[in-house]
Amino acid sequence: MRTMVSDDDVNRPERRLGLWFIGARGSVATTATVGALALARGEAPVTGLVTELPEVARAGLPALDTLVVGGHDVSGSMVDRAHELAASGVIPPATVAAVADDLAAVDARVRPGTDGTADRVTVDRLEQDLRDFRAAHHLDDVVVVDVSSTEPPAPEADTVGTLAELESLLDAGTAPLPASSLYAYAAFRAGAPFVGFTPSTGPRTPALEELAKSQHLPWAGRDGKTGETLLKTTLAPMFATRALAVRSWSAFNILGGGDGRTLADPAAAASKTATKAMAVQAILGYPVEGPVRIDHVADMGDWKTAWDHVTFDGFLGTRMRMQVTWEGCDSALAAPLVLDLARLVARAHEAGLCGPLAELGFFFKEPLGGTEHALADQWQTLVRWCAGLAAQSAAPSAAPSAATPAEPSSDAPDRP
Amino acid sequence: MRTMVSDDDVNRPERRLGLWFIGARGSVATTATVGALALARGEAPVTGLVTELPEVARAGLPALDTLVVGGHDVSGSMVDRAHELAASGVIPPATVAAVADDLAAVDARVRPGTDGTADRVTVDRLEQDLRDFRAAHHLDDVVVVDVSSTEPPAPEADTVGTLAELESLLDAGTAPLPASSLYAYAAFRAGAPFVGFTPSTGPRTPALEELAKSQHLPWAGRDGKTGETLLKTTLAPMFATRALAVRSWSAFNILGGGDGRTLADPAAAASKTATKAMAVQAILGYPVEGPVRIDHVADMGDWKTAWDHVTFDGFLGTRMRMQVTWEGCDSALAAPLVLDLARLVARAHEAGLCGPLAELGFFFKEPLGGTEHALADQWQTLVRWCAGLAAQSAAPSAAPSAATPAEPSSDAPDRP
Amino acid sequence: MRTMVSDDDVNRPERRLGLWFIGARGSVATTATVGALALARGEAPVTGLVTELPEVARAGLPALDTLVVGGHDVSGSMVDRAHELAASGVIPPATVAAVADDLAAVDARVRPGTDGTADRVTVDRLEQDLRDFRAAHHLDDVVVVDVSSTEPPAPEADTVGTLAELESLLDAGTAPLPASSLYAYAAFRAGAPFVGFTPSTGPRTPALEELAKSQHLPWAGRDGKTGETLLKTTLAPMFATRALAVRSWSAFNILGGGDGRTLADPAAAASKTATKAMAVQAILGYPVEGPVRIDHVADMGDWKTAWDHVTFDGFLGTRMRMQVTWEGCDSALAAPLVLDLARLVARAHEAGLCGPLAELGFFFKEPLGGTEHALADQWQTLVRWCAGLAAQSAAPSAAPSAATPAEPSSDAPDRP
Amino acid sequence: MRTMVSDDDVNRPERRLGLWFIGARGSVATTATVGALALARGEAPVTGLVTELPEVARAGLPALDTLVVGGHDVSGSMVDRAHELAASGVIPPATVAAVADDLAAVDARVRPGTDGTADRVTVDRLEQDLRDFRAAHHLDDVVVVDVSSTEPPAPEADTVGTLAELESLLDAGTAPLPASSLYAYAAFRAGAPFVGFTPSTGPRTPALEELAKSQHLPWAGRDGKTGETLLKTTLAPMFATRALAVRSWSAFNILGGGDGRTLADPAAAASKTATKAMAVQAILGYPVEGPVRIDHVADMGDWKTAWDHVTFDGFLGTRMRMQVTWEGCDSALAAPLVLDLARLVARAHEAGLCGPLAELGFFFKEPLGGTEHALADQWQTLVRWCAGLAAQSAAPSAAPSAATPAEPSSDAPDRP
C-alpha cells in the first residue's frame, strides 16, 4: 500500500490548511474526509491523488496530515453517510471504522448552511462560520469547496453588474443569487479562496469576480471532470489530431445516489448537461450532433455507468464507430480531486495569485478562466504551472511578482 | 467536400515524390493509391490525412498531386483489390470508377518482389527496380513504404553485427534476413528512405542501421498505429495523470481480410501482439496483466472490431471498469497515414536528417528511435518538429546543420 | 443464395394476394416491396422471412410471387426512397436496379392518403381505393398494413363506444379518430384484414373492433417487434426461469431516418416508449425501474443502435450486470415481417378467423388480443397455430368451424 | 427478503437428503453450502433457486432445511474459502458470520479425495466415505455433485467398453479413468446418483453408464450453464425463429479465481471451450465461425466478464451486429443450480428413474442424454417433467412404472 509523499522538502507541513465543504455531508465530501483522515494516519494509498504525482507535488503543497475539515450542510450526517458509502462499496468498511472518532469530530464542526435566502443576515452568518473555523484551529488558510447539490441554472445572477450593486441588493434582501453564490460571497469576504466543484453559479458572476479580485483571492471551477467528460476530453483530441471527422457523439449516463436523485430533476440536470456538452465541440472545432442524457436509476447507488457512442469518418469517407462504457464510482473519482484542488488553490493563494485559475482546467468540465479542454494539454499546463510554483518556492527571497508561474492567464498577483 | 490544402507557399509542388510500396497490391497500398489518385483529381476529402492539418502542413511537404506510385508485390492485382474494397465498403465504388485508368497505370508499374531469397542477385534486382522508377518518372525522391504481409519475428537478423558482414553473407547467399530487410537494404542502396508500416524487421538490424547512416538516409517505423494501440495510447495517459491504478487491460481483436488471414498464423501474430502489448506499460510505468489477442473471423472482411476491458482502482482502492469497442476499417485508417509518412520522410530527407525519425512516433505502435508512446505527447513532438522544418524552409540560405529541427533525438544530419 | 420455398403443395399460388401499404413510400414499405419483387424474380434469399421457415410455411400461405402491392401515402416516391435506401446500405444497389420497372409500377398505384380529416368523404375515398385495387388486379384478398409514421397517442378515440356512434360522428365530420383509425375503418368496410405495424391506434378502438367483427375480419397488431423489444422478450425469460431478480433495465436507442425524425417529436415517441416498456414487466411479473429513450441522431441514417443495461441479483443477493448493444437496420428487420404478416393474416382470413389474432404476438411489441410477451413462447404459439391451419388445409372438406386452429384466443370464425 | 417455499404439501421434509461435493472446498461448493445453511435458518432470499419457482417446486422436492452437506477435496478449507468469497463480494460477510459454526461442521466432514490413482484401494475408500456419511446422518439419499477443478479431456476412458473390463482394470490398478470418473464409480457403487457440474468425464463412459443402469441410478450432466452459454442458448433461438442468418459468433471470457487459474492451462480449457462451442450450431442447424476463448486475469477474482460479438444478415443480406457484455459472478450463478440439481436428481431417484436425465438439460452446457440446447425449450421440458413428478406424488398408490414422467427420454424406471 503506497502512502503519501512525505518528503518535507516538498510538502509544506508548516502551513496549516483548513478545508471547508459546502455540502459537507454529501457523498463527495464524506468520501474526501474519510480519505483525508485515513491518509493522515498512513492507512490509505494515495491512488487518485494528482497532487501526489511528482510533477505536481513539487509545487510545494500543504500537507494532508495537518488538514482540518469543516463545512456547511442543510441536513444529514457524515457518519451515517460514511456507513452508507461503506455498505455500497465506495469506501472500505475497515477504513470507516478506523477513522470513526475523527469523522465524528469533523461532523460536529458542520454548521447549518442556507437554502438561498439572499440577505445580509445570512451571508454574515456564513462568513462568521468561516472566520470562527480559521481561528479555532489556528489555520493559515481556509479553502471553501462547493460539493453541494447541483442547482438549476441561475442566469439572473449575471444581471448584478457590480459589487456595489450586489451589496445594496443584499442589504435589501433581494439579491438574485443562488445559494452557491452566497457561499462564494461569504468565502471571499472571509478571505478564503473558493472551488466550484459543481456546475452551480458560485463565484461566476461579475459582482463576485470583482469581489475576489479586490480581496486578492484565487478561485477555481467549475464542475469536477470525473466521468464521461474526462473520457471525452481524452478521446476527442485523438480524432482531431488524426484528422478523423466526428459525425455524432451520443452520451447516456445512468446513476443513483444523492447526485442521481438531484439530477433526475430536469432543471438541475440542465446545468450538468450544458457543461457536459461543450467539451467535444471545443476540442474539435466544429459542432457534433448527439444527445447528452443523465437518468436516475436508484439501483445504481453511488455508481454511474456512462455509454458513449461515436460515429466518425475515415479516409475517403469510410464510416466507423467507437463505443465506450465507463463504470465508475463518482464519489471515489471526485474525492481525491477535491483534496487536490484544496491544496493547489491554497498554494496559489500563498503564491499571491488571484482570479480564476485557468491552470487548474485539468480538474473541470468547464474550465473557468481558460478555453483548453483537451486533458493532455491541461495536464501539460498544470505541470508547467507547478514547475513555476516550485521555482518560486526555491527562490523565496524573490519578489512574488517575479515568481509568477509560467502561464499568464491567471490575473497577475498584486499582493506582496 | 474539403479538398487538399493547395497553398503553394506551404506545399512544395516543385519536388516530385515517388512512393514505392512493398505489398503494393494489398489493402492498405491499394486504398492509399486510390485515395492519392482521387485527391490529385480534387475528388476526395482530406479526412484522415494528418499532413493536411495546418500544424503539420506548414513543414513544407511534397504535394500529393504530383505523387507517382509504384511498388513490389508477389501476387494479386491492384485493380481487383480495389473492386473488392469497394464491394466491402472500404472505398466508395464511384471513387474506384473515377480513377480506374490511373490505377491500372500504377498496377502496371508493380514489379515482382521477393519471398526472402537473401542473395546478391535478388537485392540487386530490387535496387534496380527503384532506380528505374526514379529515372523513368524524373523523381526528386522515392520513399519506400513496407505494407506487405506481417512476417514472423526474425531474431537471427540481429546476429549480423556489421554492414561488412552482411555484404559477405549476401554474396554467399546465406544472409539471415527476412524479405522486409532485403527490401530495406535495396532501398538504402538506391538512396531511398524507408518506412516500416508493419511489425516486420525491415531496417531494424545493426547492419541496416549502419547502411542507412552511411547513406545519410532517414527511416521510420514500426507498425502503423491505427486501432487498439491508438486507443490505448490515448487512454492510458488519462489513468496515469489522474493517478488511477490500472489493474488489468485485456484486449481482443477480430478481423478478416488479408491481414486477418496472415495474423491467423500464430507466428505472424507474435510480431503483432508484441508491439501491441508494450504501449500501456511504457506509459503507466508498471506492468499490467491481461491478454492481447487477434483472431481471424473471415466474415468481418476488411473491418476490425476490438474490445478492450480495463479494470482500475480509484480513491481508497475502489474498483472500477472501462470497456471500449472500436469498430474500424483498418485500411481506411492506415492508408492516409501511409501517404502522410511518405511526405514527412521525404521532407526529412530533403532537410538532411538521417537515422530513425523518433519524431514520427505519433504514427507507430513501436516508435523506433524514441520511447514516447502517449499519443498527445507524440502529437506535440510532431508539431514542434514540423515547426522546426517550417523555420528551416523559411531560411533556405541557412546551412542545413543550423536548421536541425528542435528535437535532437534523430541522428544529426551530416549531408550538405 | 437460398430462394423461396416453392413447393406448390405448401404455398397457395392459386390465391392472388394484394398488399396495400399505409405509408407506402416509407422505408419499411419500400424495402418490403423491393424485396417482394426481387423474391418473385428469384433474385433474393429468403433471409428474415419467418413464413419461409418450415414450421410456418406449412400453414399453406399465399405465394409471394403473385403478390400485388399498392398503397396510400401523403408524399414522397418509392423509387427515390429505394435509391436512398441503396445509398445508405439498406438494400443492395443491384437489387434496386433489377426491380426498377416493377417498382415504378407499384409507385404508380400509390394513392393520396389522408392526414386525418375524419369525415365521410375521406373514408369513402379510402375505401374506394381499396375496392378499385382488388378489382383491377383480380385479387382474392387484400391485406392492409399500416407502416406510416407513428402518431401521437389518441386516447379520445376510445370514447366512441359503438360503431353506430362512430358512423354518426363520421357523418358529422367530428369523429375523434386519428388517420390510422380512418385507414382501419376503410379497410374493414372494404372487407380487408388490417395489420397495425406501428404503435398508432389503428383498429384498436371499441367501434372499430365491433366493425371488424361484424365484417368477419381478422386483424393484428401492434408495433412490429424488431429491435430492443425483440431482445428484451428474448432475454427477460432467461432471468425469470433462472430465478434471477432483475433490478433495473435501462434502454437507449439512437436512430436517424424518417422514423427517427418522427420519434424526435416527444408526442410521437410517447406511443413508442409506452409499447417498448411493457414487455419486461409482463414477463418478469414485477416492475423494473429504468429509462426507455429514443433519440434522433441524423447521422445514423436508417440504422439504429440500442444499448441496454441490466442489473440483477443472483444467489445471496450478489449484484451482476449485463449490457447489450444492438446495431440493426430497422427497415431490413421490419420488411420481411410485413410480408410475413400479410401472408399469415390473409391465411387467417381464408380460414374464417376474425378479431385480433393473438397467435401473431411473435411479431409485435404490444400483442393485441393476447398477453404473451416471451418470444420463445410466442414462437411455440405461432407454430401450433400454423399446424392447426395446416391440418385444416389438409382436410378441405371439413367445415371451417371444425378447423379452428388450436389456440382458442381468436374470436371464433363465424363465416362458412 | 423472500425465504423458501415452506409449504409442506410441496416439499418433502420427511426425506433427509445428503449432498456430497467433489471439490467441497472450492468456490462453488462453498457458496452453495453457505447459502444452504443460510436458507435453512431463514436468513437468505431464494434468488437464483430454480427449484423454488412454483413450476418446479411442485415436483415435490426434498426440503433444503434438512440438507446435510459433506464432500471430498484434496486441499483447502471451506471456512477460509468462505472468508475469501466474502472479501471479494461474492457472499455477504454477514451471511458467512451467521453460519460460521455450521460451516465449520461441514468442513470437518470433508474427506481426502483422490488425484486420480485408478486402483481398487482408492475407489473402495471413496465409496466407504459415502456409505459412512449416509449412515452417520441417517440420510434417505445422498447425491454426489462434482464441482472440482476441470480436468483435461480424457478420451482413453471411452476405451473401456464394459463394466467387467473396468473392474479388472481397477483390480490391476491400470484403469484409464480420470479422478472424476473414479468418483462417479464410487458414487454408483454406494447407490448414490451423480451430477457432473464440470466438463470432466465423470460417469460419461460406457462402463460407468452400464454401472449406473445396473444400480438403477439416475445421473445428470454436464458442465453447468451459467454464463456465456446461458446467453447463447437464450439468444440463438431468436435468430433461428426470425430466420436471420448468423455469420459469426465470437466469444471472449476473462476470469480470475480458482476456476480461472485452472482454465489458464490450455489442456483444461480444451474441455471447456469444447462444451461452450457446440450450443450455437446445435440451435441454428449450421456451423458458425468465430473464436471461443477463456483467459485468466487474476485481478477479476471470482468475477467473469464475457464479451460476445455476433454478426448476422437480415433481409436482402443487410449486415447487422449484436454485442453482449456479461459481468457475472460465476459462483453466485452456479451455487443455487447445484442445490437445484441435488434436489431434482434425488427426486428422480425416489421416482425410480435411472440413466442420464435429459430433462435437466436446462442446467447444462452439454446436456447429456438429450440434444435440446435452446434454453426456453429446455425450460418447457423441465416444467413438463416436474408436472409429471407432481402427478406421480399425487397418486402415491400408483405403481411407479405407471407414474413415469411425461418425457420418455430417460431410461425407463425399473425399480419398484
Ligand SMILES: NC(=O)c1ccc[n+]([C@@H]2O[C@H](COP(=O)([O-])OP(=O)(O)OC[C@H]3O[C@@H](n4cnc5c(N)ncnc54)[C@H](O)[C@@H]3O)[C@@H](O)[C@H]2O)c1
Ligand atoms: N461525484 C462526482 O464525480 C462529481 C463530479 C462533478 C460534480 N459533482 C457535483 O458534486 C456535488 C456533490 O455530489 P454528491 O454525489 O456528493 O451529492 P450528494 O447529493 O451526495 O451531496 C450533496 C450534499 O449537499 C447538501 N446540500 C444541498 N443543498 C445544500 C445547500 N443549499 N447548502 C449546503 N449543503 C447543501 C446535501 O444535503 C448533501 O449533503 C454535486 O453537485 C455533483 O453534481 C460531483
Ligand SMILES: NC(=O)c1ccc[n+]([C@@H]2O[C@H](COP(=O)([O-])OP(=O)(O)OC[C@H]3O[C@@H](n4cnc5c(N)ncnc54)[C@H](O)[C@@H]3O)[C@@H](O)[C@H]2O)c1
Ligand atoms: N491496416 C492497418 O491498420 C495496419 C496497421 C498497422 C500495420 N499494418 C500492416 O500493414 C500490412 C498490410 O496490411 P493489408 O491489410 O494491406 O494486408 P494485405 O494482406 O491486404 O496485403 C499485403 C500484401 O503484401 C503482399 N506480400 C506478401 N508477401 C510479400 C512479399 N514478400 N513481398 C512483397 N509483397 C508481399 C501480399 O501479396 C499482399 O498484396 C500488414 O503487415 C499489416 O499488419 C496495417
Ligand SMILES: NC(=O)c1ccc[n+]([C@@H]2O[C@H](COP(=O)([O-])OP(=O)(O)OC[C@H]3O[C@@H](n4cnc5c(N)ncnc54)[C@H](O)[C@@H]3O)[C@@H](O)[C@H]2O)c1
Ligand atoms: N422499422 C422498424 O423496425 C419498425 C418497427 C416497428 C414499427 N415501425 C413503424 O413503422 C412505421 C414506418 O417506419 P419507416 O421507417 O418506414 O418510416 P418512414 O418515416 O420512412 O415512413 C413513413 C411513411 O409514412 C408516410 N405517412 C406519414 N403520414 C401518413 C399518413 N397520414 N398517411 C399515409 N402515409 C403517411 C410518410 O410519408 C412516409 O412515407 C413507423 O411508424 C415505425 O414506427 C417500424
Ligand SMILES: NC(=O)c1ccc[n+]([C@@H]2O[C@H](COP(=O)([O-])OP(=O)(O)OC[C@H]3O[C@@H](n4cnc5c(N)ncnc54)[C@H](O)[C@@H]3O)[C@@H](O)[C@H]2O)c1
Ligand atoms: N462457477 C460456474 O459458473 C461454473 C459453471 C460450470 C462449471 N463450473 C465448474 O465447476 C468447477 C468448480 O468451480 P470453482 O469455481 O468452484 O473452482 P475452484 O477452483 O474454486 O474449486 C475447485 C475445487 O476442486 C478441488 N479439487 C481439485 N482437484 C480435485 C480432486 N482431484 N478431487 C477433489 N477435489 C479436487 C480444489 O481443491 C478446489 O477446492 C470447475 O470445474 C468449473 O469449471 C463452474
Ligand code: NA
Ligand atoms: Na487488411
Ligand code: NA
Ligand atoms: Na471460481
